[in-house]
Amino acid sequence: xxxxxxxxxxxxxxxxxxxxxxxxxxxxxxxxxxxxxxxxxxxxxxxxxxxxxxxxxxxxxxxxxxxxxxxxxxxxxxxxxxxxxxxxxxxxxxxxxxxxxxxxxxxxxxxxxxxxxxxxxxxxxxxxxxxxxxx
Amino acid sequence: xxxxxxxxxxxxxxxxxxxxxxxxxxxxxxxxxxxxxxxxxxxxxxxxxxxxxxxxxxxxxxxxxxxxxxxxxxxxxxxxxxxxxxxxxxxxxxxxxxxxxxxxxxxxxxxxxxxxxxxxxxxxxxxxxxxxxxxxxxxxxxxxxxxxxxxxxxxxxx
Numbered sequence: 001x002x003x004x005x006x007x008x009x010x011x012x013x014x015x016x017x018x019x020x021x022x023x024x025x026x027x028x029x030x031x032x033x034x035x036x037x038x039x040x041x042x043x044x045x046x047x048x049x050x051x052x053x054x055x056x057x058x059x060x061x062x063x064x065x066x067x068x069x070x071x072x073x074x075x076x077x078x079x080x081x082x083x084x085x086x087x088x089x090x091x092x093x094x095x096x097x098x099x100x101x102x103x104x105x106x107x108x109x110x111x112x113x114x115x116x117x118x119x120x121x122x123x124x125x126x127x128x129x130x131x132x133x134x135x
Numbered sequence: 136x137x138x139x140x141x142x143x144x145x146x147x148x149x150x151x152x153x154x155x156x157x158x159x160x161x162x163x164x165x166x167x168x169x170x171x172x173x174x175x176x177x178x179x180x181x182x183x184x185x186x187x188x189x190x191x192x193x194x195x196x197x198x199x200x201x202x203x204x205x206x207x208x209x210x211x212x213x214x215x216x217x218x219x220x221x222x223x224x225x226x227x228x229x230x231x232x233x234x235x236x237x238x239x240x241x242x243x244x245x246x247x248x249x250x251x252x253x254x255x256x257x258x259x260x261x262x263x264x265x266x267x268x269x270x271x272x273x274x275x276x277x278x279x280x281x282x283x284x285x286x287x288x289x290x291x292x293x
Binding site for chain 1: 258260261264267268271274275278
């Protein structure tokens with residue numbers, strides 16, 4: 001339905017922001033997740049977003065392409081008293097950077113607000129179009 | 136050009152032509168407006184025409200669409216719930232093209248949005264946006280219906 005194109009595009013932005021916030025929340029809640037060095041460490045989830053091609057019947061917008069783990073070296077710490085420690089006394093901390101997550105949280109929150117504002121403005125515009133025939 | 140004609144009209148000989156021209160203009164205007172009125176009347180006289188029944192049906196379908204969206208939102212925490220959508224635009228267009236030989240139908244189908252971990256696939260943004268769009272559509276239809284009524288009222292001379 002391309003009649004309310006601005007609304008469709010803004011909705012896709014809302015969905016992307018929500019999925020991003022979900023991922024950030026997941027990352028922050030797992031900041032203290034410790035794993036054995038034999039396993040994979042907990043890696044921060046990153047949301048990969050791509051643009052929707054604007055065209056016939058499509059108003060554009062954004063969509064979540066994939067959710068991927070943050071690459072990088074594992075955060076190995078020496079903690080011999082930990083039950084998961086290996087023979088060298090090492091465990092793996094989560095590969096989550098709290099300052100990055102907090103910054104992203106603000107951006108995702110603002111992005112959600114901006115898209116919501118877009119929805120309000122578009123609705124007002126469409127509603128004022130209904131006033132044309134009134135007398 | 137107009138100016139040149141005007142200066143010639145001052146002379147008595149051309150004044151007759153001027154009055155004739157004006158009368159001719161009035162005649163043409165009255166014929167045209169009369170034709171317009173007659174043409175309009177043809178449409179107004181059929182009170183229960185397809186416009187009103189179509190709008191009436193579409194209003195009902197829009198409120199059904201809102202019911203479906205509300206049902207989806209109500210089940211946002213139900214594990215395994217799959218949200219559904221209501222479609223009728225294509226069917227309504229076909230029915231209108233068929234000149235009343237076909238009845239429009241509103242059909243529900245699965246939304247097939249990505250599922251959560253508990254199998255639920257209700258996306259709150261999508262549902263609220265459907266409600267918002269539907270409310271805009273409803274307003275537009277109600278406005279169209281009230282315009283139709285006001286046309287009928289002016290045909291009654293009120």
